[in-house]
Amino acid sequence: MAGGEVRVLIDLFTQLLAQLGSDARALTGNTHALLQSRQKFQSLFQSVTQMVWLKDTQSRYLACNPRFEAFMGQPESSLLGKTDHDLYPPNHAQRYLALDQACQRATQPLVSEVWASAAGGGGRARLEITKVALRSAGGHVDGVLGIARDVTAVWYASQFEQLRSRILELLAQGAEVAHLLQMLVDGLRLLQPDQACLVTLLATRADQRPILRVAASAGLGADIIQAIDGQAVDAALCPCARAALTGKPVVVTHLGAFRPGLYPPAAPLSQGACWAQPFFDAAGKTLGVLSVYTATPTAPSAAELDLLAQLARLAGLAVERHQVAQQLRANEAAFRALAEHTPEAVLVHRAGTILYVNPAALRLFGASSTSQLLGTATRDRIAPAYLPQQLARMQAITSGIPIEPLVESRFVRLDGSEFDVEVQGTALQYGGAPAIHVSIRDISERKHAQEQLRVAASVFSHALEGIMITAPDGRIMDVNAAFTRITGYSRDEVLGHKPSMLNSGRNTPLFYQQLWQSLVQHGGWSGELWNRRKDGEVYAQMLHISAVHDPHGAVMQYVALFSDITERKAHEKRLDQLAHFDALTGLPNRALHADRLQHAMAQALRRRQKLGVAFVDLDGFKAINDTHGHEAGDHLLITLARRMRLALREADTLSRLGGDEFAAVIVDLAQESDCDPLLQRLLSAASQPVLFGSAVLQVSASVGVAFFPQAQDLTPDQLLRQADNAMYRAKQAGKNRFQLSGFADWVLEPAPE
Numbered sequence: 001m002a003g004g005e006v007r008v009l010i011d012l013f014t015q016l017l018a019q020l021g022s023d024a025r026a027l028t029g030n031t032h033a034l035l036q037s038r039q040k041f042q043s044l045f046q047s048v049t050q051m052v053w054l055k056d057t058q059s060r061y062l063a064c065n066p067r068f069e070a071f072m073g074q075p076e077s078s079l080l081g082k083t084d085h086d087l088y089p090p091n092h093a094q095r096y097l098a099l100d101q102a103c104q105r106a107t108q109p110l111v112s113e114v115w116a117s118a119a120g121g122g123g124r125a126r127l128e129i130t131k132v133a134l135r136s137a138g139g140h141v142d143g144v145l146g147i148a149r150d151v152t153a154v155w156y157a158s159q160f161e162q163l164r165s166r167i168l169e170l171l172a173q174g175a176e177v178a179h180l181l182q183m184l185v186d187g188l189r190l191l192q193p194d195q196a197c198l199v200t201l202l203a204t205r206a207d208q209r210p211i212l213r214v215a216a217s218a219g220l221g222a223d224i225i226q227a228i229d230g231q232a233v234d235a236a237l238c239p240c241a242r243a244a245l246t247g248k249p250v251v252v253t254h255l256g257a258f259r260p261g262l263y264p265p266a267a268p269l270s271q272g273a274c275w276a277q278p279f280f281d282a283a284g285k286t287l288g289v290l291s292v293y294t295a296t297p298t299a300p301s302a303a304e305l306d307l308l309a310q311l312a313r314l315a316g317l318a319v320e321r322h323q324v325a326q327q328l329r330a331n332e333a334a335f336r337a338l339a340e341h342t343p344e345a346v347l348v349h350r351a352g353t354i355l356y357v358n359p360a361a362l363r364l365f366g367a368s369s370t371s372q373l374l375g376t377a378t379r380d381r382i383a384p385a386y387l388p389q390q391l392a393r394m395q396a397i398t399s400g401i402p403i404e405p406l407v408e409s410r411f412v413r414l415d416g417s418e419f420d421v422e423v424q425g426t427a428l429q430y431g432g433a434p435a436i437h438v439s440i441r442d443i444s445e446r447k448h449a450q451e452q453l454r455v456a457a458s459v460f461s462h463a464l465e466g467i468m469i470t471a472p473d474g475r476i477m478d479v480n481a482a483f484t485r486i487t488g489y490s491r492d493e494v495l496g497h498k499p500s501m502l503n504s505g506r507n508t509p510l511f512y513q514q515l516w517q518s519l520v521q522h523g524g525w526s527g528e529l530w531n532r533r534k535d536g537e538v539y540a541q542m543l544h545i546s547a548v549h550d551p552h553g554a555v556m557q558y559v560a561l562f563s564d565i566t567e568r569k570a571h572e573k574r575l576d577q578l579a580h581f582d583a584l585t586g587l588p589n590r591a592l593h594a595d596r597l598q599h600a601m602a603q604a605l606r607r608r609q610k611l612g613v614a615f616v617d618l619d620g621f622k623a624i625n626d627t628h629g630h631e632a633g634d635h636l637l638i639t640l641a642r643r644m645r646l647a648l649r650e651a652d653t654l655s656r657l658g659g660d661e662f663a664a665v666i667v668d669l670a671q672e673s674d675c676d677p678l679l680q681r682l683l684s685a686a687s688q689p690v691l692f693g694s695a696v697l698q699v700s701a702s703v704g705v706a707f708f709p710q711a712q713d714l715t716p717d718q719l720l721r722q723a724d725n726a727m728y729r730a731k732q733a734g735k736n737r738f739q740l741s742g743f744a745d746w747v748l749e750p751a752p753e
């Protein structure tokens with residue numbers, strides 16, 4: 001409130017009191033007369049836009065203006081003679097009384113800013129309250145004048161701007177999106193303490209159905225969060241899902257009437273209200289929903305909806321920035337993965353400074369480490385005679401001007417030697433900012449093919465990589481010793497033939513068509529393919545083919561360099577085996593089990609069939625280890641794993657989860673009872689004795705079974721945990737049996753942290 005306006009009101013009241021007398025006795029009588037003069041007070045109160053009230057020295061209300069009546073929701077007649085203890089809860093009343101008493105002792109007006117509610121509890125506002133003691137001419141305190149201005153909108157704007165500035169600052173600093181969203185809901189709850197907040201993001205289930213995922217919350221219980229998390233958007237069951245589906249704000253003033261039973265009845269907010277605001281990316285795609293919940297049915301004000309919309313825009317900005325950053329990182333990671341393994345030299349520079357080089361570029365420029373090139377100027381790697389050419393190309397690429405894709409140039413190695421290159425430059429985003437990607441191919445050999453072939457005859461003969469030179473029509477002109485060592489064919493056996501004689505049949509005709517197209521268009525091709533040795537063995541090779549041109553640009557020949565990477569591929573296969581299969585039993589491990597179960601669940605939904613998940617725990621296995629040793633235990637596990645696998649059908653999957661725990665995925669069930677014979681066979685296989693030397697090892701199994709689909713949506717992990725719970729009940733029931741899961745085995749995921 002402006003200080004001048006407050007001063008005017010105080011002066012007006014002081015003048016009225018002065019007109020009615022100056023001594024204490026007269027003042028008391030005149031105060032009564034003042035209250036009787038309704039015309040003077042009504043005229044004064046009607047002339048101001050603030051809430052104004054007058055109390056006596058005992059904090060009893062003497063008068064108030066219509067603005068104060070409107071805020072309190074009561075007429076002046078019902079307030080007169082009452083104190084705040086008659087109107088408010090004790091803690092609020094005591095606070096107002098303390099302010100009145102402090103005002104009477106003060107010589108200057110007291111200004112405070114507080115959250116205040118109407119006496120009936122219906123309204124709530126942030127008020128800037130000025131209180132001043134009204135004194136007679138002799139300085140005697142006759143009463144307290146209160147003047148209040150509603151600063152709720154200003155306060156909200158200030159708090160929102162602080163929150164907005166902080167979030168934008170953290171965005172600029174690259175803060176995690178989870179932290180930003182949590183700060184946003186915490187900030188909204190700070191602005192509206194009686195409201196709970198929730199941010200849900202759009203995600204996709206395994207079946208491509210859009211769902212909601214809770215990303216941040218404040219003030220919501222785990223029961224409501226669990227009810228919302230994972231909810232299908234297209235079902236539009238809750239306000240959040242409906243807002244995500246329609247892309248429009250949704251206001252539900254009474255959740256209990258909106259969709260009875262949507263939330264757990266015991267949830268504190270299940271009978272309240274909710275308004276949900278979707279937020280979008282720059283292209284208008286819905287990213288998620290920001291929602292507000294209240295404990296009681298109510299309708300939001302225009303200001304509350306506007307605040308929600310503004311905060312939702314911040315959420316959209318944070319999520320979109322996060323997605324863009326993820327995409328940039330993914331693109332850069334993919335670029336690096338490709339560049340690291342390509343035989344072509346690649347470097348990235350920005351404003352003429354080298355930011356990245358791949359191993360081929362290190363070799364090309366004669367560097368032993370990246371530190372010799374990173375951070376140096378690109379112009380240092382360009383021969384002086386070609387510097388204008390390359391600087392002009394850099395400028396054109398930066399400006400988006402079309403240029404000739406490939407040009408011949410001349411570069412400089414670290415040792416100062418110059419070499420001929422074919423270079424291609426394109427614009428790209430690197431590290432989140434524009435840069436230039438440069439592909440470099442050394443064409444010195446192409447320009448001096450005949451001379452270099454003669455000089456390099458010894459290198460050709462003793463190279464570890466296989467080399468094959470063909471005519472433009474593909475007929476083999478020459479091969480080296482490494483070619484013979486790798487393929488088994490002698491030079492005489494392949495001369496005049498085409499490389500198709502090595503074809504293994506594993507690569508499609510389209511593959512070779514694209515390879516040839518790359519050779520024709522770009523003069524080279526690199527990649528992996530499968531060929532066949534003379535003895536019929538199929539092997540993998542890394543192949544790089546380059547076209548050698550004459551001075552007029554016509555293809556003279558093709559040079560293919562290849563190496564046998566069969567052992568590397570086998571090693572990769574072994575690594576994959578270790579990652580997905582149990583080392584002891586050879587069964588799928590927990591990770592592969594989860595993947596196969598997820599696929600089986602999706603297939604069951606498509607085929608409208610059932611599947612069962614059996615959780616198998618061996619009874620008495622620990623005693624085997626303790627009595628006969630771990631070698632005996634391992635032998636028992638290997639044997640029983642084989643027997644249990646044979647007890648199942650080919651389409652079913654048996655996995656070892658760890659220790660003596662196994663899981664079986666039993667598919668293609670028309671009804672749950674179809675699973676019973678297989679479960680009996682599993683129990684029988686697990687209980688058969690196993691010989692280990694002279695010892696006879698024998699255990700049994702407890703099996704818990706859960707079926708899919710069920711009435712509720714389940715994840716693979718939840719289904720397995722249902723089976724696990726049922727297994728424990730099988731153990732408690734006496735072991736060596738199976739137990740079907742029931743309601744008691746349902747697993748509800750905890751709310752995310």
